[in-house]
Amino acid sequence: MSKKIVLLTGCLLLLVVLSAALSFSNKADKKALASAALPPGQAEVTAKNLQSDTGEVVVFLEEAKVNATTPQRLDGYSCSVRNASGKSIKALTLLWIFRTINNGTESGISERVSFNSLVHPDLRESGFGRPLEPEQTIPLNAGTITKWDKARFLRAEVSVEYVEFEDGMKLGEDHNKIASSKLQQTREGAEKYKQWLKTQYLQKGKSVDALLEILQGAGMPPDLAVSPGGEMSGAQMYRKALLSLMKSGKGQDFANKHLN
Known part of the structure; x- marks a missing residue:
């Protein structure tokens, strides 16, 4: 009788081990399949x-x-x-x-x-x-x-x-106000560039040709008081958009409306 009990106990232990091994194998296979499903060069x-x-x-x-x-x-x-x-x-x-x-x-x-x-x-x-x-x-x-x-x-x-x-x-966690601050800095940079450009435009007699020359200049003006990062990005966006309008023939209307 004791031998049967020992044999039965051994069989149960074997089943437990095999079941655990199979479960681990299935999990590993699923993970491998998930990784294999990703195209070459792409990560999880x-x-x-x-x-x-x-x-x-x-x-x-x-x-x-x-x-x-x-x-x-x-x-x-x-x-x-x-x-x-x-x-x-x-x-x-x-x-x-x-x-x-x-x-x-x-x-x-x-x-x-x-x-x-x-x-x-x-x-x-x-x-x-x-x-x-x-x-x-x-x-x-x-x-x-x-x-x-x-x-x-x-x-x-x-x-x-x-x-x-x-x-x-507004929605979202906005950790440490970083996201909202960067968006606001971008807008402030665009406004600073507009005011600087408006001063230049008026000083040069409202000349559209002079305005185009400024917009096509290399880099941002050294006397433009914008900080690196968000403000600089906003200034560059304003400049790029206005330059595009100038090249499309809409620069004069824009200047008359927004830079006077």
């Missing part, structure tokens, strides 16, 4: 949609991709944004986090990619910058090359950090 990305206070998804993230040539190099990352809120979106910011490992220690670096349809009212009025309308989808791509000397890239995470709607409503 976790995308987090933005929800309202009631739990309804208002912004969807679609086709999030990271191009990883090697474990030490990223050649760009992209994601499409779909407005499911039922309202027009003025601006939004995506927060990307890239997870790396170095000597067994995991860490992450963050990057932000923004959509800003209202850099300056002058530009919006002239056709530069349109809101993201309900059910509209736009791509937000970043081609920045990122390299690590020792760390190895593991995976990426992307989320909707901050959204501004046309009606003034």
Whole structure:
């Protein structure tokens, strides 16, 4: 009788071991299949949609991709944004986090990619910058090359950090007010460039030719008091948009309306 009990116990233990091994194998196979499903050069990305206070998804993230040539190099990352809120979106910011490992220690670096349809009212009025309308989808791509000397890239995470709607409503965590501050700095930089340009335009006798010469000059003027980053970006956007209007023959009308 004791031998039967021992034999039965041994069989049960064997079944438990085999079951655990099979479970581990299935999990490993699923993970391997998930990795194999990724196209060559693309890495794992976790995308987090933005929800309202009631739990309804208002912004969807679609086709999030990271191009990883090697474990030490990223050649760009992209994601499409779909407005499911039922309202027009003025601006939004995506927060990307890239997870790396170095000597067994995991860490992450963050990057932000923004959509800003209202850099300056002058530009919006002239056709530069349109809101993201309900059910509209736009791509937000970043081609920045990122390299690590020792760390190895593991995976990426992307989320909707901050959204501004046309009606003034705002959503998102906006960590440390970084996203909203950068959008505001961009707008302030555009306004600073406009005021500087207006002074130059009036001093030169409202000459459109002189205005075009300024816009086509190399680099930004040294006496333009804008800070690097957001303000400089806004100034460059205003300049680029006005230069485009000048080349299309609409510069005189713009100057008469906004620079007088």
